[in-house]
Amino acid sequence: MAQWTEAAARLRAVDGAAALAADERQMLLTKPAGALGRLEALGSQLAAIARIVPPPVPHEAAVVVFAGDHGVLVEGVSPWPAEVTAQMVANFLVGGAAINVIANVVGARVVVVDVGVATPIPGTGVPAAGASGGPIGRFVSANVRAGTGNLVIEPAMTADETSRAIDVGLSVALRLVAEGVGCLVTGDMGIGNTTPSAALIAALLGRPAEEVTGRGTGISDVAWAKKVSVIERALERARLDLGAELSEAEPHAVVAELGGFEIAAIAGLVLGAATAEIPVVLDGVIALAGALVAVALAPECKGYLVAGHRSTEPGASVAMAYLGLEPLLDLGLRLGEGTGACLALPLVRAAAGVLGEMATFDDAGVASGSVT
């Protein structure tokens, strides 16, 4: 039995009473009512997640970058060769990527997890922690398979591979929490991975491919039309009924059909965050596809999700609307790696900190405003 099925069965929803208690505390703090805007609602969500007011400030945080490759790349859905996935993993490990710089700025660890990279990762001197046991360093080697199958002609993953990838994410989450991490941030690296993400969003939410398909890291109109057609053919091949309700579909089977390894692992990370009752900050469309999968597997996950950054991918907006999420940032990032979500981490810390560290009007001897 996969680890994730047990975890999913034990999950509990966030604590609405703690959110209400946080809302009440917001009114006592030395500021006009509502003056901290979205930080106030976020703080109350963090209280609901932690089941206590004030919620802890997640000083220790980790962005987990799951890397995997995609058989669909042979269909020409990306301008980048598959080798870039492995090359970028190597770049993450020497600290040369955008996510390294941004994580450093906000004070988060970067943990890179090979869950399905297809080509050798350049530079072998990096100590890799295995999929289980021992402290997690910068790199976890947990390769389930060297890339997915081409979803146009075959299932991306087997059912067993899918469960193993979910378990990788769950296991990494729980180990990081055991090491003191109080907030997880999703990251991803996988050339071509906006295609399975859009396919998953289309399948899980019953939307046409053209509505949820975007430009990824930048493609032309012709390439976009090809990408839409690739997703349509994949959905047809897998006989996924786009009209079906999410609860009637078999979400695990849908992920196996469409992929990919890093998306399944992100779903596992979300399950892990919900298990540990800590927030998980979502990056762009790949993270949202993973979160949709997690919520399909275990609806209790939903309250633990924080949307970090507005993705420019249309599938992201569709998924966020379904999940009831509104992103904290909108800076036009379309890079992935966890960059957008990582930039939102200070907002999460500030929202929690306000509830625990601000003085009340009574404490501070500050007069309250009268109603006019």
Added chain:
Amino acid sequence: MAQWTEAAARLRAVDGAAALAADERQMLLTKPAGALGRLEALGSQLAAIARIVPPPVPHEAAVVVFAGDHGVLVEGVSPWPAEVTAQMVANFLVGGAAINVIANVVGARVVVVDVGVATPIPGTGVPAAGASGGPIGRFVSANVRAGTGNLVIEPAMTADETSRAIDVGLSVALRLVAEGVGCLVTGDMGIGNTTPSAALIAALLGRPAEEVTGRGTGISDVAWAKKVSVIERALERARLDLGAELSEAEPHAVVAELGGFEIAAIAGLVLGAATAEIPVVLDGVIALAGALVAVALAPECKGYLVAGHRSTEPGASVAMAYLGLEPLLDLGLRLGEGTGACLALPLVRAAAGVLGEMATFDDAGVASGSVT
């Protein structure tokens, strides 16, 4: 001769060539072109400010909270009593306010400057640095006068007081830069200060009062109408010609007529940032009024401005449009103190860090994407 007039005469505009060089470097870094969205333009602005690529990462930053009171409060423009200004200053000094929590989260110093508080600041055990000399601690006592005059019936400040307040901001900026601060963040505390801010924006940009007047920390329709009328009467009394071009008005005289001390000091802080050639992150409408004043006094200031957070005050939008600014964050904050701007500080550091710390495609041995 006021210190600020000499500083203003010596300012130089930001370096457009450095911005172009930064734009070119963005294309070499290990990410798809443009994938870091607004961080890329911000990074290029920081290069223009520092006149070098990469620009330094402002690890040391300070939010400077200028505090002052407003004679116009007797007109009933705010639900809060004037004493709250002094009480909140005391709250800042013991670390109990929102700005303390947020500055702590993002790693910025909080420096509180009394430039015109009207009532005694509770708790006298706080060591105060004078307006000049010695290292700056948490508090600078540089009170020009115990609150402004009521702008409806008299000039808010004299010409000399106005220059002294601007000089306070300039001097604090230069001393902080001398102590190693690489980015300044504007903060303010002054019950009633959205009224002079709106009046200044109306006067400097020739807009009707009702277009730039907002709800401050929260007032009713009736109170809002009264606030608009207060501003209209002040503009009439001061015979400020709303149709006049900004360059034809005498900006220093306009500030003296309308106030306030903290707004003039913010203008001085902006002049100081431009003098030291470092970025200054603006908070809400009070900061924008101060920035408008600084740009009116010395147009070269403009390129050093970064808008941190979208204020809900309509005057802020008018001022930002004039200054060509687009805020980095939009979280519904309407507190002041520098809270919104402070939350944007990690974005400034990330934008600078990306240019200096990311690997290029060549460095990292990563293949570039082909055009499709």
